[in-house]
Amino acid sequence: MSNPLLTVEDVAVDLPTPRGNLRAVDHVDLSLDAGRTLGIVGESGCGKTMLSRAVLQLLPKKAKLTGRVMFEGQDLVRLPPESLRRLRGRELAVVFQDPMTSLNPVLTIGTQLMETIQEHLELDAPTARKRSIELLAAVGIPAPEQRLAQYPHQCSGGMRQRIAIAIALSCEPKLLIADEPTTALDVTIQAQILDLLAREQRRRHMAMIIITHDLGVVAGRADEVAVMYAGRVVERAPTRALFKRMHMPYTEALLAAIPKLETAPHTPLPAISGRPPDPTRPLKGCSFAPRCRYADSRCHEAKPGLTSAEMPGHLYACFHPIQMAEGIGA
Amino acid sequence: QKSGGSITVGQELDIPGFDPLKVGVYDTSTFTAAAAIFDTLTTLDDKGEAAPKLAVSWSHSDDYMTWTFKLREGVKFHDGTPFNAQAFKENFDRQKDPANKCRCAFYITNVKEVLAPDDTTIVYKLTDPSVNLPAVITIQSQNNAIHSPTAWKTKGDDYNRNPVGTGPYILKSWTAGDRMVLEKNPNYWDKGRPYLDRIILKPLPDAQSRFASLQSGEADIIWDDEADADNILKAQKDPKLTVHTYKGSGAAVYAFNTKVAPFDDVRVRQALVMAIDRPKMSQAISNGLSRPASNPYGDGSWVKCKDDGALPFDVEKAKALIKDYGKPVEFKMLVTATPRGRVVGQVLQQFWKRVGANMEIEQVDQATIPSRAFTRQFQMTPWRIVDLADPDPQMYANFRSGSPLALAGLSNPELDKLLDHARVTPDLGQRTEDYCAISRLINKEAIWFWTFQNTYYALSSARLKGFPKIYNGVIDVSRTWLE
Amino acid sequence: MATLELSMQDEAAPVPAGRKRRLGLLFWLASVWVAIILVLAMLAPVLPLQNPVDMDMLERRAAFSTEHWLGTDGLGRDELARLIFGARVSLTVGLIAPMIGLTLGGALGLLAGYFRGRFETLVVGSMDVLLAFPPLIFALAVTAYLGQSVPNLTLILGVLGIPAFMRVARAATLTLARREFVIAAEALGASHARILLRELLPNVILPLLAFFLLGVAVTIVVEGALSFLGLGVPPPMASWGSMIGEGRESLDVAPRLAFLPAAALFLTVLAFNLVGDTLRALTDPRQGAL
C-alpha cells in the first residue's frame, strides 16, 4: 500500500491534575489510509477523545503530548499554529458527540457553516451561502435556505448533528474524525446519522475515524477497529477479524456484557467486575489484569506489548490471548 | 487698569438663587454673585468706612432713629426699568411683609419702615437707634441687594434664578450646579467700569480639586479657608499665584446649652474653655494660620478691649473644676460633616479628654445645625459671628434673653441691660466699654466660647488685580481686572 | 455479587496528599497576612501601641521614627496605631456588613429560587426597589435618623448588599433546584425546609462565599467613601477608608498618609480573595474529582 494518510506514532498524552499526572493516552500507534474507516471503541475515560484531540492538536493547554502525528507527510505536532489552523477544517474535520453543545447557541446556522467555507476556501459570501445550502441539502435537511437564518436551538438533536456534519464536510476534508457522533441521539436517529456519514464518506473518499463505546456501531461500519483500555490500544484488527477471532479478554468481556435482543429476559449478564483503573495511578502490569479472569502473576508484573496475531493486521496486547474464541459470546 | 477679558471664580457652594423670599439668607457664594449683579446703597471703602454707591449722600436724625439717603439718578435695572426710591421701598416692603413669611425679615426687624418721599429720597425709620447704619447696609445681602420690582413681579417663581439688579454685571446664563455666566453691563452707571467682560462663577465643592483648578488654570480666583492651610502656604510660595487675605472681625464660636446637664453648671463650662490651648490648636488645624480669639469681636472690629475677661488656658485649673463638679462630664457636640468640621471636633475632643471630659462628635449636615440650634436640640453647637461692620445686630440676637438665637438659654439681667444700653448709645467710646463688659460677662459665665478670629482667604492668579478687601468673607470680583 | 469488588483502599490515601501540594507559596503568604491582620485587629487594645487618638499637635505628619514607626498623621496621631485600630473597624464593618447581605440576601434568594411563583416576584420586586433607590440617600437618611455609629454603618452597608446576594443565591438555586438530587429528596418525601437546608444550602453557600469575599473589599472601600462624606465611622475612630480620605488632603506633603492605609487595604483584600479562591477550589467536589 502507498503511504497512509494518517499515522499516529507512539503518541502519549499526559495531563497534570491536582491528584498527579494523568496519562490519558499511553503510547498509541495507529495508521489510516485514505478512504478507509477506523473505529475506536472503549469505555468512558479510556482516552478516546484525548487521542482524537491529539490528532487534531486540540488538547487542553496544560496537556503534554509526545510522539508524532503524521498527516500527509507532515508532523502535526511540530507544525506552526498558523499552518495547523489552515489544515484544520480544511483537511481535518471533526464531529463531536453532543450536537446540543457543539454548535454555538448564539450564532445562526448560516454563520457557523459559512465561516468555515469563507475562511478556508476564500469564497465570497453569496457563493459560500450557495454552497452552504447545497451542503445542508446533502445531509438531508429539508428547506435548507430557511435553516440558515435559524439558531441551533430551533432544530432537533438529529438535525443539529446533521448540521455539524455539514460543517465538517464543507471543505471536503481528507480525514473526518467523528467522536461519538451518535451517543446523544436516539436509536432511530442514530441509524440515520451513521448512514449519512457512511454515504458521504464513500462519496467523498474521505478517511474517517469513528469513536464510540458501542461495539454495535462499529461492527457494520468500520474497516478496522481499535479497542482502547486505560489509555492504550489493547487490540487492533480488521473489523471482521476482530469480531470473529478476538484475542483480548477485555474485548471479549466487553462484547459479552452487552445485552442481546436474542436472549430471554432476566438472563443474568456476564458483567465485567470492578472498574477501570484510576488513570493517575497507573498499574505496573496489564491494566486490565485486576478485572481479567485469565490474569496471573505475570499480568500483574509486566505490561504486555502489542503482538501480531496470525491474521495480518491483527494486533493485541495480552499474555493470555483467547485462542479458541469463535464469534460472539462466552 | 485694562478692560476686557474674563475670569472664572471657584466657589465653595452651589448658589440656590437670589429671591429673598425663596432663599431667605444668602450664603458666601451667593454674596459673590450678588456683588456683581446687584448694587447696594452704600459700600465699604478700603478703610472700612461707608462710601456712596446707589446712595450719593446720607444724613441722620440726632437720635439715630431716622436715616435719610439721597439716591443716584438715572440708574436703570438690567431690564431697563428705572431704579428709584419707589423701587427701593418695594424691595423693602416685600421682605418686611409678614404675609411673605420671609426668613430675611428677621434682619430688618429694627427697621420700622422705609419711606419714599420723592423719587430720589428714601427714609429709614428705625425702632432702635443705629449709629452705623450706612456701614451695616453695605454687605450684598438678601436685604440690601436691590432687585427690579418689575422683574420679580413678571417672572414669579422663575425670578429666583433670573435675578435683575442694577449691578455691573448681567446674568447671562446659569446652569444649576455648574456655571453662572455674568456679562459686563454696558450701561453701568459708573462709567468706565467694570473692566472684565465676563465673570464665570463655578461651584467647586472639593477643596483639593478647587486648588488644583487654580493651579491648572481652570479658575482664576478661588475661595479658600485656613483649614486648607497646606494649599495656602503652597500658594504663597508660588510666584504665579497671589494670596489675598483679610483679617475680619467676628470669630468662630461655640454655644453651650446651659439648660441641660452638664452645661447647667458654670464650672464645667469654664473648665472646658480653660482646657483649650488655642495656639496649639491653630497649629493642628491650620498650620498656625488661625488667629486665636478671646472675645467675639476680633482684631478687625472697632471694639478693642483692654480686658475682655478671657479665661486663661490652664489645664490644672480645668481639671480641678471638673473634679469639683464631681459627676462625669459627657456630652455630644454638633459638628458639620466636612473635613474641616471633623478636624476641629477631634482637636477639641482631645483637649477636653485631657481634663477628663468626654465629648462625642455628632456629624450633621449644615442644614441641620440651624434647625437643631433653634429647637435647642443640642448640648454644644458651633456657630459663627460674622464680620459685620457693627457688633450690635449679632450680639443682641445671640445674647439678649428671649431672642431665638440666644442659644445658650441663660438669661442674665445684667447682660440684657448692657446689650440694651450698647445699641442705643451713639458714643463709640461708651459702646466699646459696654461691649467689653459684655465680653467679660460672657467669658466669665462661659456660656459661649471663641476659638479663632475670622480670617478670610482668596487665592488668585497673579494676573488678577484690583481685588478689594474680603469684607465679610465676600469675594467681590466686580471691580477687578486682568493684567 | 461476587463480581463486585471495590478497590477503595488505593484511592483513599492520595486525596489529602494531593491537596497539600497545590496550595503553593502565594496561598501561605496570603494566609499569613490575613492571620496577622486579624490577630492585630483583635488584639489591638492589648498591644503595646500608642493611643490611636492621642494627638501630638506639634508633631504633625512626622516621618518614620523609633517613637512613631510609621510616623504621625495630620493631627499628630501615631499612624501605626491608627492603621491597626483602623483594621479593627474596617474589618468589622467589612466582614459583618456582607454577612448581613449574605444571610438575608442569601435566604431570600434561596427561597425565591426554590419556591418561585408569586413569592419570587415579590422578592425580586422588593430588591429592585432597594436597587432603584439611590444608596446615598438611604445612607444619609439612616444616619440622620439613627445616628452615626459603627453598628448603624454596618447595618446600612449590609442592607445595601442584600440585593446582590439575593441575585447570586437565586441564580444558583434556580439551576440547582432542577438538579436530580433535589428531585430525589422530594421523592423521598423530604419537607421543603429539609430540602432547603440539607440539599440546597450547602451548594448555594459556595458561590455566595465567593461573592462575599468580593463584598468585603467593596464594603471597606465604600465605608471610606461614606467617611469622606461624613457618613462613615464617627471620629476620632480610625478606619482605613477614613484614613485614606484624611491622607488625601496632604497628598503632596505626606503621600504615605493616604497610601499606607490603601496598601493595607489592597493587601488584605487580595489576601482574602487568594485564600478564598484556594479554599473554594479545595472544597469544590468537581475540582477535587478531576
Added chain:
Amino acid sequence: MLNFVVRRLLAILPVLLAVSLLTFLIASLLPGDLALVILGDQATPENVAALRRDMGLDQPLWWRYLSWLGHVLQGDLGRSFRTGQTVLQAVAERIPVSLQLMLMAEFIGLLIGVPVAIACAARAGGAFDRFMTGSAFAMLSMPSFLVAILLIYLFAVELHWLPATGYVPFTEEPLNNLRFFVLPALTLALAEWPGIMRVLRSDMIATLQEDYIALAKAKGLKPARILFVHALKPSSLTLVTVTGINIGRLLGGTLIVESIFALPGIGRLLVGAIYTRDLVILQGVVLLVACGFVIVNFIVDMLYAVLDPRIRHGHA
C-alpha cells in the same frame, strides 16, 4: 414579544410605587422640620405652625403621600421651595451630565475591562492573568476620592493635558466637553473595570471550555474570531447584568466624583435636596431616577434576548 414588553411594563409599576412610598417615608421621617428650615432663624411657633398648615405638613402622612401621588399622576412633580425650579427643570438640567458621565464611564470601563478579560481568559492562569487579577484588586482598593485627586494632579496640574474641573455642555463645545469628562469618567471607570473584568473573565473561561469552542478551533478559525465572535457573545449575559446595575447606580449620581470634578450631576442635586430638606426635589428626582433604573433593567432584559436567541424564542 409585544406580550413580553407589556408584561414587563406592568411589573414595573409596583416597583415605582414602592420606591416613591419609600422615598416619601424616608423624606418625611428625616429629622429637621421643613417649616423650620424654611423659616430659619426668626421662626416663631405661630409662623411655623402657619407655614406647616400652608404646606400641608399638618396633614397625616398617608394623605400627603396620596395627594403627592395624585399630582404626579397628573404629570406635576412639584416645584422646589428653595430655588423655585420645577423637578423636571432641575432634572433636565442635570441629567445630561449624569447620563454622559455614566455612558463615558461605562464605555471606558468596558473598553478596559472587556479586552483585559478576554486576554486573561484566553490564557487563564498565565502571568498576564495573574497580574491583571492583582491589578483589579488594587483598583478595587482605591477609593474614588483618592483616584480622582491623583488623576487631577497627574493630568491637569502636572501635565496640563486635561482640565482639572468643570464642564461645558456638549451642544456648545463638543470637543471640549469630551475633554472635561475624561478624568471623571476615567475615575469611575477605574472602579468599574475590575468588576467587569472579573465577571467576563470567569464566564469566558467557562465558555472556552464548551464543545462549540473546541469545534470552532477544529474548524480552523482564526483565534480572534473564536474569541470575539464565538466566545464573547455567549459569555456576556452576566456582563450585561452587571453593566445594567452599574448604569442604574450611576444614574442616581456619583456624589463624590461630581463634587471633586465640579460636575452638575444628579448626585449633587439629590444630596443638596436632602441637606436642605427640599423634599419636593428629593421625592421627584428619586422617582425619576428609579424610573431610569427600571428602564435600564428593562433594556437589559431586552439585551438578553438580543444576545441569546434561546431567550428570544422563549426557550429555556
Added chain:
Amino acid sequence: MMQLAVRAEPLLSVDNLVVEYGLGNKTVHAVSGVSLAVARGETLGLVGESGCGKSTLGRAVLQLRRAKSGRVLFDGEDLTAMEGEALRKMRRRVQLIFQDPIASLNPRRRIGDIVAEPLIIAGVKDAAERQRRVHEVLSAVGLDPDLVAGRLPHEFSGGQCQRICIARSLVLNPEFIVCDEPVSALDVSIRAQILNLLEEMKARFGLTLLFIAHDLAVVKAVSDRVAVMYLGRLCEVGPSEQLFANPAHPYTGLLLQAIPVPDPDVRPAESVAAGEPPSPIAPPSGCRFRTRCPRADQRCSAEIPELREVAPGQFAACHHPLA
C-alpha cells in the same frame, strides 16, 4: 382501559394520565392520555425516544409533577388525590432511581448521610438503628459500608454512585421503584453490573419495577412486559419476548430495526424512518407517529388510534398494525 388489566390485581395503575408543561405561552404536551398497569412483582419496561415523555410519566406516577388529568392508583389508593403528609407517607413505598447517578446525589453530603436521609425523613429516630439499616443496604448493593459512608459522591465512579442511589431507594423497603434510565449514563462494562444488581435486588426485596430506558436490548433484559411510547402516547404494550419477536406497531418495528448489532455480518439496514420527531408543543393530529410512518394514510391523521389487543396480552395503538 379494562383490557389492560394484567393477570393479577395491579399494584400500580395509571389511568388516562395527561401531563403538560407550560412554556411561556405555549404548552408542551408531554404525556397525553397514557394508561398502564403494573402487577405486583412485575417489571414493566418503558421505551421510547428522547423527549417522548417517559420521565414525565415516571415523575407523574410519583406525584413529583402533578397530572393535569387522569389518575394514578397505587395499591388501590389514588395518589393524584393525595396531599401533604399522606403523600409523604406514601412516598416511602414508592421510590425513584435516576439516569444520572452522580447528579442525583448531593455533591456536598456524605454517602452515609445520603443513604440515611430517607430514614430520617421517615422518622426513624434511633441513630443506631439507622446505622444498621444503612450498613445493610450498602452491603446489599456491594459496597463496603465502612469505607463508603464517610465519603463524598465525587469520590466514586458512575457505577458506584448508581449503587448508592439504589441503596438509598431500598433503605425504606419500598414496594415499587421507578427506574428512570438507570443505566444510560453508565459504561458498557458497568451497565451489566447494575442491571444484574437490580435484578438481584428485585428478587431479594420482592420489588415491582417500572423500568424506563431508551435502549431496547437493555429493557428486554430486565422486563416482563414492555411498553413503547412515542410523543406522549403509548404505542404498544406487551410481554417482552412476544413484542420483540412480533412488533405490531410500525414504530416498535422501526426501533427494533435501528438497534446496531455488534456483528459485522449483520449489515445495518438503511434507515427507514424519514424525518425528525415532531415537537410535543404541536403534536400531529390523529396518530402521532403518522408523520414518520411508512404506512400512514388519511385515517391516521383523522383518527386517534386506540390501544387494541393484537395478540394475547399484546396491545397496539395503530390503524395499520404490522402482520
